[in-house]
Amino acid sequence: MQIKDVVNSLTFRYIVKYVTVLSATVFMLVVALYIYFSYSSFRELGESVLDELETLQLVYSGQQMPGVQQYIEDQLSSPSVNRFYYLITDNGGEKVLGDLPQSPRYREFDDGWLGFEMALQNWGESVDVEFLAHPRGLGDGYSAIVARGYDDIVEQGKLVFRTLILVMSVMLVLGITGGFFSAARALNRVELLNRDISRIVRGGAERRLQVEGEKGYVRALAEVMNQMLEQMDSLMQGVRRVSDNIAHDLRTPLTRMRNNLSQLEGRLDGQDATQLDGIIEECDDLLSSFNALLRISTLESGSRLVDGSNVELRALLRDAVELYEPLALERNIDLTLDAPQPGLCKGEADLLVQMFANVLDNAIKYTPSGGDIRVQLRVGTAGSAGHGVVISDSGPGIPVVERKNVFRRFYRVESSRTELPGHGLGLSLVQAIAQYHFGSVELGSANPGLQVRIKLPAVAG
Structure with missing residues (x-):
């Protein structure tokens, strides 16, 4: 499993979208909180300035300017950091009291509010500070x-904003990181499930998906699929038992009838003997189909090769090619073997010869006169991909959409049904023998023609 697989997974993309939408919502909430905090703080600041002006008015109305002077001096002597600043002017606009300059560069706002900037000394350093101010008359020409x-x-607003942004960023990073690992875990579980399904598809119909240790929807999915596999296996076994029973029950009387016809043929001559010979050939074809069907059922019963002997593939292929060379020459087909090295595999020689013979029989059957068939052996090593046997012909080939279907019992490509005889069990038997030996069969194009690629596990020589 690669990082790009996790990033492209549906789970990760869903989590990223969810975290993104959540982060956008949080950001809008942060902006709203910042605006609310700023508005509340400035409203409290304005109310405190207005309250202070009312206090000055009360002091002036009771004690006149000496009282106001005493009050301001008391306030200026206060050690409070966030104290008030004052400016008292007379009727001519001249400064009378206070610590504000007489004519700062005011910025006017609504409702008479003023704003300005003034340098203050803080620990020996000059610091520019923004002020909010409001004027009001005290009486007798005095203004404050x-x-x-x-x-x-x-x-404080910046601190709140930075804190909320930091929280949102951390949440976004943690959400995406957590989403990545959650998606990786979910993808890993799905990948294990897919691997088990692939093993079942490749020939382990008796196997079932592991549900131990799984939880939630993965366990439920595995249990449902196991139930489906049980039902499919039961149906397939039923169909196979019916076909096997038919083949088994008919083989004995058909063999007896074939033998009786053969004895009868010896007593006849002329046209009657010829007709009877044709009937015997039909019986032989039926017996061949029944034997192939029963052999496939035996190989597909779930058993695998246990105690096979070491088989030399080059020798087997040479025997198969020599067996079909006369037929190839009769049909003017060039049949060649390319096997520069011997290759050992564990198996049953008679089954492997039958597998190669079935492929060669099909190749000769469908290759036109003047064509060629090439048999190649590519030797592998133990623990590698194994040995590869490739049989290519120059016939019409098999369409890509039909290549999976031809391994089914009795299936034949529509174009070949009326042209050439056959019972549609050849490639089914080839696949059954290959899987019995822990191998595989694939079909490809020889451009033109069909290419049959058989892989078999290699053993050390």
């Missing part, structure tokens, strides 16, 4: 401006 810095509000 009360200001308060809001840099701390801005910093």
Whole structure:
């Protein structure tokens, strides 16, 4: 399993979309909280400035300017960091009291609010501070401006905003990371399930999917598929038993009838003997079909090769080619063997010879006069991909869409049904023998013609 497989998986993409939508929602919430925090802070700041102005008005109305002076001096002597700043001017606009400059560069806002920037000393350093101020008349021509810095509000807002952004980023990273590992785990479980299914498809019909240790939907899916496999296996076994019973029950009387006809043939002559000979050939074809069908059923019963002997493939292929050379010469077909090295495999020689003979018989049957058939042996080593036997002909070949179907019992390509005789069991038997020996059979194109690729496990010589 590669990283790109996890990234492209449906689970990971769903989690990424979910985390992205969630992060966008959180971001909108962060913006809303930031706006609410800023609005609330500035509203409280404005209310405190207005309250301070009302206090100055009350002091002036009761104690006149000396009282206001005393109040401001008391406030300026306060060690509070976030204190108020004052400016009291007379009727001519001249500064009377306070620590604000007489004419700062005010920025005017709505409802009489003012804003300005002023440098303050902080631990011996000059720091520019933003202020919010509001003017109000005290009476007798005197006016007051009360200001308060809001840099701390801005910093707190930035801190809140940065914190929320950090939380959102961490959530996004953790969500995607967690989604990646969750998708990898889910994909790994699906991959194991797919591997088990592939093993079953390749010939282990008696096997079932493992459900131990699985949870949730994977376990439920495996259990349902096991039930489906049980039902399919039961149906297939039923069909095979019916066909096997028919073949087995008919083989004995058909053999007896064939022998009786053969004895009768010896007593006849002329046209009657010729007709009887044709009937005997039909009986032989039926017996051949029944024997092949029973042999396939035996090989497909779930058994595998246990104690086979070492078989030399080059010698077997040479025997098979020599067996079919006279027929190939009769049909003007060039049959060649390319096997430069011997190859050993574990198996039953008679079954392997029958497998190669079936392929060669089909190749000669469908290759036109003047064509060629080539048999190749590619030797592998123990533990590698094994030995490869490739038999290529120059016949019409098999369409790609039909290549899987021709391994089914009694299946024949439509174009060959009326042209050439056959019972549709040849390649079924080839596949059954190959799988019995832990091998495989694949069909390809020889451009033109058909290429049959047989793979068999290699053993050390």
